[in-house]
Amino acid sequence: MSALDALVRLQRWQLDERRRELGDLDQLAHRLRQEAERLDLDLSGQASERRQRIAQSLTAIEEQVTLAREALGGAYQELKRSEMAVASRVVQHRRAALRQQQRASEEAPAPAYQRRRRQR
DSSP: OOHHHHHHHHHHHHHHHHHHHHHHHHHHHHHHHHHHHHHHTOOSHHHHHHHHHHHHHHHHHHHHHHHHHHHHHHHHHHHHHHHHHHHHHHHHHHHHHHHHHHHHHHHSOOOHHHHHHHHO
């Protein structure tokens, strides 16, 4: 495994982690919204305080979601850059192998029938 392959593997893992974090934050925000909707039916004073805390928590989580989405986008871009570098390296290796094969075939002795034709 080359260093680039290891880097791509690490970046895939980081991308998966960012996706999990974003998913967890989305789930938390969804649960808080459901709790807020349930509390909207309750008109007691304690429910009002709880709704305010939930609203504050939702605001904070939405900011975290925004940051997590940016981090996910950055991780995705880094992964794509590395994958492109790996693909470029593969193409370079294939071209080098083809050049080497061509040189070897040019340097190979001509078959006997071609040598006889040339001698005539």
